[in-house]
Amino acid sequence: MSDQRPAGGADTLEPDDEEAARQEDLLLHAASTQPAAGALSAATAAEGGVSEYQASLWGDAWRQLRRKPLFLIAAGLLVLFVAIALAPGVFAQVCNSCAEFANQDPRSPANFADLSRSVETPSAQHWFGFDIQGRDYFTRVLYGTRVSLIIGFLVVGVDVVIALILGCIAGFYGRVFDSIIGRGADIWFALPTTLAGLVFLSVLDNRGLFQVSAVLIFLGWPTLMRLMRSSVLAGKEADYVQAARALGASDWRILRVHILPNGIAPVIVYATISVGIIVSAEAALSFLGVGLQLPSISWGLMIADSQGRLLSSPHLLLFPGAFLSVFVLCFIVLGDQLRDALDPRLR
C-alpha cells in the first residue's frame, strides 16, 4: 500500500515527527486489532526502521480521530458516563452535602428521603435540589446513568449481532433467504415504533431492565440488518472475494475474513448513533408509563414524575433532561466523527 498520507491530517508536523508518530500509531493499532499478522509486520517495520507501513481502514480512522477535538470531548464524556454508571456513589461525593445527606441510608443512597425538604430548589449545598419525596436529586440523577447505559449497550449489542447474522445470510445467500428476511424487515418498518413499544410493553405486568430491553431489541434490528445486507451485497462482487472463492475458501471464511472487515464500518457508525436513540426511546417509554417501574432509577421516570410540577419546580425536569440530552448528544457526535473518519471520500 502507498505510503502517502491522505490530504489533511497532520500537515504541521515535521517529517521526522510525522514518521515517528506514524510508527507509534502503527504499533498501537496493530497490537490492538490484528494480533497475529499485523503485530508481526509492525514489529519488522519498527526494527528495521523501514518507512513502509500497512494502513488499515481502522488505523487511518484512529489516526484521524485522535486529532479531532470534538471526538476527544465526546469520547471523554463517554468515559465519564461509564465511570458514573460503574460507581455513582463515588461521583455523588463530589457534592459534599448531597453525599452526607444521601449516605444516611447506606443501603440505597439514592433513595434516602426527607419529606420536609420535598421539591426544594437547587442550592449551594444541594446542587440539583430535591424531588417530591425529598430525595437528593443530584444523587438520583447520577444513579440514573447506570440504567440508561446498560439498556443502550445491551440493546444495540444484541441488535448488531442479529443484524450481522441476518444481514450476512440475506446478502450473501440471496434468493429465498433475502426475500424472507427483507419482507420481514418491511413488516417491522411498517410498525410505528412508539406505538408498538407502548402496546408490547403494556402486555407485560412486571417491567424491569430485561423486559424493556427485550422490546427495544425486538423493534430495533431492521435498520442495522439492512445496512449490513447492503454492505455484504457490495462486498460480494469485489475482486478479492472472487479470488478467495477461486482459491477454494469456504463461505464462512470469505464472510469472516474478507466481507465482514470491509463492510462493517457503516454498521458500527449507525450502531454508535443507535445507542443514543435507544436510550432516548427507553426514556420515552418510561415517560409514557410503560417502561421501567419504580423503584428503578431512570431519567425517563424522573422526567415523567416532574410532569405535574413543571411550573412550580422546573428543576425536576431540567436536570435529568439535560443529562439525557448530553448522553444522546455524546453518542451522536461519536457516530458522526466515526463516519467522517471511516469514509475515505469525505477526507
Place this chain on the structure above:
Amino acid sequence: MGRYVARRLLQAIPVFFGATFIVFAMVYLIPGDPIRALNGERPISESAQAVLRDRYNLDDPLVVQYAKYVGGLVTGDFGETFRGQPVWDIIKEKFPVTAKLALAAFIFEGVLGLLAGILAGLRRGSFMDNLVLVSTTFIVAIPVFVLGFVAQLVLGVQVGWFPIAGIQEGWYSYILPAMVLGSLSLVYIARLTRTSLVENLRSDYIRTAEAKGLPRRRVVGRHALRNSLIPVVTFLGVDLGTLMAGAIITEGIFNIPGVGREVFLAVGSQEYAVVVGIVTAGILIFILMNLVVDLFYAVLDPRIRYE
C-alpha cells in the same frame, strides 16, 4: 406503470398482514379479562358475560379472531369498543385533529429543513453551514418529551406567545406542538438536503451547465436542486405517513385530542379494539405513503421509468 403499481400493491399485502398481525397478537396477549373489567359494583351475570365474549369473539383462538377482524376490515368495519361504539367513529372524530397537527409539522419541517439544507449545502464550510450542522446536532440530541416540556414552559408560560395546551384557538394552537413534533425530522431533512446538494454540485453536469453560461440560479434550481430533492422527497413522504399515524408523546404533552392520545388512553383503559383499529389505520397510511413516494420519483427524476 400500471404493472408496477400492481406489483407494489401485491408486495404491500404481506407487509400489511404481518404488521397488523403482530399488533393483534400482542393485544391478544394483554393479561386480564376485559369483560370482567366491565363489571361495576354489581357483577354481570355469567350468561351475559358469555354473550359479550361471543360478541367480541373472545373465546376464539388468536388466528380465528384475527381472521374475523380482517374480514370486518374489508367491509370497512374496524370493530367496536366494549361500550358498543364503532371504532371507525372514533377514528373519524380524532383523525382530523392528528391530520392538522401532522400537516402543520410537515409544513414547518419541510420549509425550514429545506431552507437550512440549501443554505448550508450551497456554501460548504461557511458560517451558515456550520451553524446548521451544530444546531441540528443539538436538536436531535434532545428527546422530544424534554423539548416539548421546555417549549411549553418557555414559549407557552414564560413568554406567553402560544397557548399551552388544547386546541381551542384553532390553527394557532397547533403551531407550538407542530414545531416540537417536526423538530426531529427537520434535522434529517436539513442534513439530507445538504449532503445531497453538496454531492450533486460536484458532478459533471453542473460543471457543464456552468460552462455553457447558465445563470447561477438556473444551475442550482433546475439542475442541482431537482436531483438533490429525490432522497428528501422520499423522506418527506415516509415522514408524513409516520406523522399521520399519530404522535403519542407530543399529543400527550399538549393535550391534543388526536389518535395518538386516544391510543394511549385506550391502552390504559383496555379498549383493545381502539388500539388495534388505530394502529391498523396507521399502518395502512404508512404503506400507502410509501407507494405514493415511489411513484412520485418518476415525476422528479425522468431517468426512473416504471415498466
